[in-house]
Amino acid sequence: xxxxxxxxxxxxxxxxxxxxxxxxxxxxxxxxxxxxxxxxxxxxxxxxxxxxxxxxxxxxxxxxxxxxxxxxxxxxxxxxxxxxxxxxxxxxxxxxxxxxxxxxxxxxxxxxxxxxxxxxxxxxxxxxxxxxxxxxxxxxxxxxxxxxxxxxxxxxxxxxxxxxxxxxxxxxxxxxxxxxxxxxxxxxxxxxxxxxxxxxxxxxxxxxxxxxxxxxxxxxxxxxxxxxxxxxxxxxxxxxxxxxxxxxxxxxxxxx
Amino acid sequence: xxxxxxxxxxxxxxxxxxxxxxxxxxxxxxxxxxxxxxxxxxxxxxxxxxxxxxxxxxxxxxxxxxxxxxxxxxxxxxxxxxxxxxxxxxxxxxxxxxxxxxxxxxxxxxxxxx
Numbered sequence: 001x002x003x004x005x006x007x008x009x010x011x012x013x014x015x016x017x018x019x020x021x022x023x024x025x026x027x028x029x030x031x032x033x034x035x036x037x038x039x040x041x042x043x044x045x046x047x048x049x050x051x052x053x054x055x056x057x058x059x060x061x062x063x064x065x066x067x068x069x070x071x072x073x074x075x076x077x078x079x080x081x082x083x084x085x086x087x088x089x090x091x092x093x094x095x096x097x098x099x100x101x102x103x104x105x106x107x108x109x110x111x112x113x114x115x116x117x118x119x120x121x122x123x124x125x126x127x128x129x130x131x132x133x134x135x136x137x138x139x140x141x142x143x144x145x146x147x148x149x150x151x152x153x154x155x156x157x158x159x160x161x162x163x164x165x166x167x168x169x170x171x172x173x174x175x176x177x178x179x180x181x182x183x184x185x186x187x188x189x190x191x192x193x194x195x196x197x198x199x200x201x202x203x204x205x206x207x208x209x210x211x212x213x214x215x216x217x218x219x220x221x222x223x224x225x226x227x228x229x230x231x232x233x234x235x236x237x238x239x240x241x242x243x244x245x246x247x248x249x250x251x252x253x254x255x256x
Numbered sequence: 257x258x259x260x261x262x263x264x265x266x267x268x269x270x271x272x273x274x275x276x277x278x279x280x281x282x283x284x285x286x287x288x289x290x291x292x293x294x295x296x297x298x299x300x301x302x303x304x305x306x307x308x309x310x311x312x313x314x315x316x317x318x319x320x321x322x323x324x325x326x327x328x329x330x331x332x333x334x335x336x337x338x339x340x341x342x343x344x345x346x347x348x349x350x351x352x353x354x355x356x357x358x359x360x361x362x363x364x365x366x367x368x369x370x
Contacts, residue, residue, distance in 0.1 A: 024337065025314060027326075028290060031334035032306065035291055044307040053311035158343060160323050168320065 003033050006040040006047055013051030018186050018204055019246065025054060082225045082247045085205050089189070089249065104138045104191050105211035105253050112140065112173065120156070121148045126163055127180040132188040132206070133168040140175045141196040148175040191253050198240045203248040210241070211253035217241050226250070274309075275316060276356060277302060279349045282322070282341045289327075289336040313339055321345035 014022045044050045125145035153170030185206040194213040216234040226245040230252045316322045323342045326335040
């Protein structure tokens with residue numbers, strides 16, 4: 001088995017992982033192969049065994065029933081899987097967001113002005129990448145040169161030296177400074193409330209709702225197997241929201 | 257001793273131990289990548305299979321113990337995925353080291369029993 005054949009087989013065996021994780025794994029192993037110059041099969045064992053190691057403990061396991069699917073049924077299967085994932089994402093979003101009657105689009109809500117210890121603040125005045133992984137997050141923008149957040153969940157957000165803010169397995173309200181922002185959302189539910197900067201948003205099996213609150217935006221979308229509905233793009237808008245989505249949904253925010 | 261049984265025991269023992277060793281390596285080196293870590297571990301007398309280390313790094317990253325970023329070598333070539341301790345991993349390391357040393361002391365006491 002050549003290294004190329006090995007990589008192809010490994011990609012198939014890792015099909016149950018989200019795309020970002022899978023791409024990182026494949027790129028890392030290709031990098032190792034190029035630098036070590038040794039056959040992958042000899043060093044890593046069989047692709048299936050290696051994939052099993054990676055998939056151990058993952059939330060998404062191997063695609064269900066993959067072995068019994070014929071080639072002609074794969075397209076149908078993917079559509080079905082995408083649909084199920086979308087439904088699950090919507091259900092998760094509703095579960096997260098409808099547990100209270102809070103109107104997340106209300107920027108003047110008393111909850112957002114709270115000075116309680118639940119709120120954490122960090123000075124920030126630089127471009128920021130936000131990585132959302134199985135999180136439910138509402139983003140607001142403020143004039144301060146800081147990031148301010150309040151989260152429920154075991155894991156608090158982390159901001160690394162690489163200017164990446166990671167929010168995982170949490171439900172958060174987050175105020176951002178008016179600096180460039182890139183959001184990478186995987187299996188997450190996100191609401192953005194009247195963004196005051198242009199945004200680059202990459203979504204994988206995620207949902208995004210936009211509370212425009214009277215502001216016009218230019219929307220640039222690149223979508224595959226996604227549902228984008230109800231947002232009107234204005235060419236003369238001050239801010240551009242670029243959305244690249246895969247198996248995701250985007251819609252205006254409406255109070256539940 | 258049944259060889260496969262021993263191999264299973266060894267795999268279980270090494271899993272947590274290897275995670276601790278990776279945290280120690282990254283505590284000493286600000287950041288490192290897979291192949292470099294394999295060499296470091298081997299030089300320390302802990303040869304590790306690639307098929308063990310890379311999934312383990314991925315799991316530690318997903319646990320939030322490590323951060324990672326891609327670095328293109330100055331001499332060119334494929335980008336390398338560099339890992340470094342996250343705040344959570346750095347905070348966890350002393351506790352894990354303490355636990356390991358406690359276990360070692362307990363084992364020493366048991367072996368000294370008459």
